[in-house]
Amino acid sequence: MIGLNHYLILGTCLFGIGIYGVLSKRNAIAVLMSVELMLNAANINFVAVNHFIRPDQAIGQLFAIFVIVVAAAEVAVGLALILSIYRHASSTNLNDFNLMKW
């Protein structure tokens, strides 16, 4: 019987994969993509909780939509930043950027 637990664990796994990507990928775009993965994991949780606990309301879905909106904005700005950085340094390799070092 699939319940809330399964959905939440699925979300957690997705989130974990996202963290893994964020922490260990070198390419800035890949990091951004991993962040999207994490946001999706959160959305799954919202919708799953909405579905299993208060199915008579749609607030979880509402929040998921907000998350999607924010994610869209974030991707737009993030990619623009990456483009800008790329134009500046001809690289999207995060290891090259440590201007704020100690």
Added chain:
Amino acid sequence: MFDLFSGSWIIVALPFAAFAAIGLFLHRWPKAAAYTSILAMALSTLWSILIAIQVFTAAPGQVFTAAVRWLEMPGLRVDMGILIDPLSAVMLLVVTIVALLVQIYSLGYMEGDPGLSSYFAYHSIFAGSMLGLVLSSNFGQVFVFWELVGLCSYLLIGFWFGRDSAKEAAKKAFITNRVGDFGFLLGILALAVLFGNLDYQHLAMRLTDYHNLAVLLPIALLLFAGPVGKSAQFPLHVWLPDAMEGPTPVSALIHAATMVAAGVYLLARAFFIFSAVPQAMYLIAVVGGFTALFAASIALVQIDIKRILAYSTLSQLGYMVMAMGIGAMTAGMFHLMTHAFFKSLLFLGAGSVIHAMHGEQDIWKMGRLSAKMPVTTWTFVIGALALAGIPPLSGFWSKDEILLGAFSRGHLFLYGLGSLVAFMTAFYMFRLIFVAFFGSGTKGSHAHESPPVMTWPLLILALLSVVAGFVGSPLLGNVFGKYINAPGAAHHEMNIAIMVVSSLLAAGGIFLAWLIYQKEVISHLELKQRFASVYEILYHKYYIDELYARLVAVFIDGSARVLEWVDLKIVNGLVNGLAYFTGWSGKQLSYTENGQVQTYALYLFGGVLVILVGAVLAVYYTVLA
């Protein structure tokens, strides 16, 4: 008539007022300063004489006391008081008369000195403090004035502060005295803690039924440390000869007649404590006797006129302390009084000589002064005869009293020692006289007699040196002893044999000096060569100054250096090390901030993980429990 007594605080206040007036207003006018000081002193003297007359015409044993509160709290009370009994009356007389005469003498001696107004200001404050000490009614007050006279001594020894030697001597005097005062203060503290009161009369009353010797012995010894410092007893005697760096009138007043005698006076004042502890008494007597002999032996070979007198003073102070120690308090006080007169006479005479010789102090460079300076010479001889103990001058009577006391109390060893010192005293004094006043030196022929303002005090003191002894003369019934007597200090019948022996010893000393230095029957140069090693040791004062200098350099300055190193390297080093470690670890930690966003994210999620695990565990355990 008791108004005279209740107003006696004025005796102390007058010199202090003179000091204040000079310090605040008159320091630009040296003459005015000098006369103000002398006037104040004269009034004090007059008042003191009136009081002394009252005291000595009344029946013996009458005491006047008064006190104002100075420092008071539960468990501790120090008053500023006045205690007038025959003992303090005698001291009052001695101090005021000598101080007045010395101040008058200084008018001539110090004429033209640029620091004249400060000189008289210091003299005034000294007189005030000394009189305050004399009139003190309790140990707290006595300590206050005790230190103040020490300060004046410091200031006056270092009066010519442009000289390095004066600066060093002043410092040495103060610090050496401080060592004695350290013990003295501890003794006072012990009394304060023991009895909660420092008043002499109160303490005397309490001590009559307090017989715990284990407590009293240390207290007595500690208290004795004060006189050891102030009266320059061995081993704290080193400052007094150096104190001769001060102007000669100062040496006469402070370092011969009054301040150095304060220690003896204190022994007399606190006689009720010391006499209760026989062991302490014996130690005091031995210290005094030893100092007497020790200083006299040094005086035998010194060539500086003031230093001879200084060692003579040491020796005589030792005599007085010995007298106190054997219980002959009356005799000690008697000797204190006579000594004050003839020793200040001798110092002022020496000052007159130095004044005439433009600062020359080597007796071998003087000579033939008797012709040029008759008044100085003959008053000096009178002083020397008195000191040597030739009858019927004052020194004879007082010295005889002491020897009699030692003899009749069974201290035969001390008696012998005292007699030996009497002999040596006569010898070195007349060595001085024959060499400096009648010798063959050449410089003396250019000398001239001092002005009357200097010779008159000499004459007055000479007169006092002659007659002052009669008040204690057993032939005239020993009036002195009748008034100044401590309970438990029995009076002794006069002993003709002792008188004769001591007179003969003194005469022998003079005769020997005459043979060696006047007739030159025995060559003093040959003596010097034959006993070269002894001569060297005596001439270098047993190398005690050198020893002390070495001890101070090794122990005091050595530990200072070691502890400074500890402070800089260990205490400060720890602090700085801690600071350095903080900086270092901060530096190390800063390397974790490597500028890589992913590293920061790693820390972030690591932190989340820790919190999460902590929360899960917490929930797990609380739910389980």
Added chain:
Amino acid sequence: MSGMIINDLVFVAVAGFTLLSALGMVLSRNIVHSALALILTFLGVAALFFNLGAGFLGLVQILVYAGAISVLIIFAIMLVMHSEPARTNLFNTSLGTHLAGAYIAALLTLSLSLAIWFSELPQIKGKTVEDAVGMLAQLFMGNYVIAFEAAAVLLLVSVVGAIILARGAKQS
């Protein structure tokens, strides 16, 4: 009962598909492959939304994520790609950071999963909303209108910001 089992099987299949795509996205060494795997993941999530009865959200997910965002990302990849495609999406140079990331991600996932698995979660089954879209519209225009407007402003600002950033400082 069989409907339930089918439902479970669908869930297992969709979940497995989503997770595998996600892993593929992270593990791939080619950034273009990663982007494609990401689109598959988005689709899988959309399928889950359908499965949870949130049809409208699933559609939004497909439109916004699998459509717009993915396109954006692919465009960006094309703009910045200058080297051999097979080496465009490597892991971090320092193995330490890589492994630490993997370790922390794994531990976090594990501990959270365990915590969820052993938790008694509330199960308030109620009647599922019929008209989810209508309800969402009501909420957007009702209680959450301010958030809605703020989101609109955010989007506008981000679009403007993205344009300014992407144009670069030189032209301005």
Added chain:
Amino acid sequence: MQSFHILTVTLMAPLLGAVLIMLTPRNNEKLIRYIAAISTFISLILSLVVFFGYDHSVKGMQFVESVPWVGDLGVNFALGVDGISIPLLLLTNLIGFSAVYASWHTEERVQEFFSLLLLLIAGVMGTFLATDLFIFFLFYEVVVVPIYILVIVFGSSKRVTKEYAGMKLTIYLLIGSAFLLVGLIALFVKAQAMLGYPSMDIATLATVQYPVEFQVLVFVLMALGFGTLLSMFPFHAWSPDGYAGAPTAVSMIHAGVLKKIGGYGLIRIGIFILPAGAKLVAPVIAVLAIANVVYAAFVTLNQKDLKYIVGYSSVSHMGYVLIGIAALNLISLNGAVMMMFAHGVMSALFFAMIGNLYHKSHTRNVADFGGLAHQMPRLAFGLMLAGLASLGLPGLVNFVGEFTIFVGAFNEYRVLTVIAVSGIVLTAVYILRTLGDVLFGPRKAEWDHLQDLRGVEMVPLIVLGLAIIIGGVLPFTVMDLINGGMGQLLASTNLIQVGGSL
């Protein structure tokens, strides 16, 4: 409640002066100096009014003012004075007034200098006036900021740089206050639990019967905090470096009064609130106090710089205060407060004279000087007076403090007191050596250009010199006050008053 809030006005006068100075055009240095002088003068006069207006027949806090401040914590802006705080209040204002004149010839950043100085004075004064723990601590912290800025901006670098000195001083102050803060919070929390309502009033806190272990713990914290401030061995390292780096006025105030907050706090807060803790911890403090006295005196012997000499000697003198506090009886505590007053005026005079000399000769090295009494007799008098007071000469105020402390301490610690008394010999040695080498000896032509004290430079000498002499000749003027306050304070604690039998 009287209509004229004298304590508030005393406290606010320097603060108002500081504000006025900041509003003055910065090139109008004359006006700035006058404002500083006038505002400190007002405080001085008012504290003299308090000193003489205090009613001896009625013990306890007088001139009390209280305004509720932070209700939830039971904090009131409460001021009041008793016999213990009045001498220290007077001391603060004597030194504050003198300090303004001692730094009259400051050339750079006059505006900042005087406004910070006034802030400092007000801060120190506040700690002595506060009867509320919170206010006490607040003013204590107010002091730190101006001290730091004054040292690193206006200080002088010799053996250590002024930045180092300022840093060291400030960090020690803050470390001390950190210990203190922990102690104060513990006290407050415990008292609230036992009283049932929050209170920061010191007298109220003192009525609570705390458990003994708690008292010991908190008293140790306070001893660390206040001890650091009082330069207790081994937390004294800031003192010589700090004084050497600080400008004259700051050295005066720091050595003169700021340090005394430590002793005052130990008595007013430590002993008053935590008597049982004090009793148990006291022997440790006594031993450290002896280390202070003897160790610092020895270190002083080897110093070459005048300010270091006074710096280390003040560490040594604080040992007397500490042993007075550690002996915990009426006599010794009276002595400790007297000694704090005495050491305050003495060290302030010392620093004023040294600062003046340094300002003119640009050196503080003892070996460079010699025979200065020829050229500068007034300065020589000032240095002599301070030096003699420092070595405890009777007739000057320090003797009264030392003597009383010794009597009190001798009741409790025989051997330790004997060692402490030996300090008077060592003090004499280093003071006389220093004075001799600086003032006496042959005239040195290189110093012939130095001008003696004149005009406003005489003010510190006159004001502080008078305090030293009057306090020494008529000690009961101050001692009766202290005794009254201390008796009242000890009566409420359970410290048995010892005295009478060996």
